[in-house]
Amino acid sequence: MTNFKKNIIAAVVAGGLSAMFSAPAFAADKNIIVLTSPEDHGWTGSVATFAKEKAKEITSQGKYDVNVITCDNAGYQINQIEDIIAQGDKKLAGIVIQPIDDTVMSGIQQIVNAEIPYVAFDRIIDGVANTAVSNVKGDNEGIGAGAASYFVDNGLKPGDKVYVYEGDTSSVTTLRNRGFVEYLSGKKEFNGKKIADNLKWTDEQLKNITYSGAMNWSRSSTKTSFESLMGEASNADIKWFYAEDDELAMGILEALRGGGIDESTKDKFYSHKPFITGCGGLEEIYSVIRGEDYKDIASKLGGIMSVTYSPSMIQTAEQDMVDYLDGKKVTQDHVIECHNVTKENVKDFKSFN
Structure with a gap:
């Protein structure tokens, strides 16, 4: 041997x-x-x-x-x-x-x-x-937990409407979903801390999270999906958007910049100061976070964040x-x-x- x-x-x-x-x-x-x-x-x-x-x-x-x-x-x-x-x-x-x-x-x-x-x-x-010898990987569950933690830190309450733009049908998406809900339910921590007891979500409240289905990590598919979502004006009330990749987050931003969404719907969307998260480290998203690009849109958002997965x-x-x-x-x-x-x-x- x-x-x-x-x-x-x-x-x-x-x-x-x-x-x-x-x-x-x-x-x-x-x-x-x-x-x-x-x-x-x-x-x-x-x-x-x-x-x-x-x-x-x-x-x-x-x-x-x-x-x-x-x-x-x-x-x-x-x-x-x-x-x-x-x-x-x-x-x-x-x-x-x-x-x-x-x-x-x-x-x-x-x-x-x-x-x-x-x-x-x-x-x-x-x-x-x-x-x-070694299996080197990013923390996919941590990505979900990071997004949830960011939302909670910025005012997310149990049962609020949340929309998740999923990557694909692989274990990566499963893990990123799991980390998100397990942080909200108090089963998982992020950056050394768990959600406060009074902010934990029940199983019933977790049903208010809507999942897009597989976007196949596509910016254009997410852009089209978001435009369709905003075609129903009541969805402009959704404040929390967890995109499981920076490309998907960029799809949302491109939809907001483009002409595929009614301007009155955009105004309603912005009035709630929505939050968008991605992950990865794409320079286009970092330039938005730094305040260098999409300034007109970013100024109307509550915030935008990207979890590292370099x-x-x-x-x-x-x-x-x-x-x-x-x-x-x-x-x-x-x-x-x-x-x-x-x-x-x-x-x-x-x-x-």
Whole structure:
């Protein structure tokens, strides 16, 4: 049995996903391969940009040679994994992978079978999660809790109408929804605190939360949906809008800037000083929060906020692999804490395009 397999078995026995891993005997090998989505635009595109930045930094230090390979679909990513394994690179130290979707589980299983240590990033596939050196991910439940906390801090009362713009039908949306309602019901904390007892929501009051259904992380779909929502004038009374991504929040803002909503409905909407939250770190949203763009709209809102979920987290995944190979201990279930970005602290956070 190899040292790598021994490490996996020992870690799972010791504590499953929270186990700590130390490096295998072949830690002196040089090559690290990073597999990500294409470097095009938005959150996923920025992952590759940050991955290449970190790869250059690590490579310049001379101990490891890090190469980033982008894959635009799951089938191609699996083919890349198969090619890497087939080449039998004797200097291959490990792989960092951002799975395109859950079908990449078969490729990851091939990595495990080939006894190559790997770090998974962002999309953690449950069926193979306990075989990873580290599973690096943002705190999706924390995103929901952060949005709920922000609303409560700004006057949200139990039973108020809330509208949630959902990302898709994946576990990411499920977790972001769960964090939101669990903060409101007092089951979850954010930034070290829970909701006050007198502000907790009952199960009946939670029914006043309306969910959009899957927007598929699309700005244009959200814009169209919001215009349709405001087509019923009574919906202009809704004050609290939790968008599960900055692209979705931008869809709301674009709808408000455009001509698809009756001006009298807009006036009614603004009269309640509504709040909008997103998440991610998109520069367009940060520029609104900083007061540089959408000034006319932002001035009529109660507030706008974005919870952090930065694509730069891929650099943590790369560092986890290096630390593991250097004999340092890394946490297998590596959840990165999120923060609420508001006009008071936006200068302290790095955005992406």
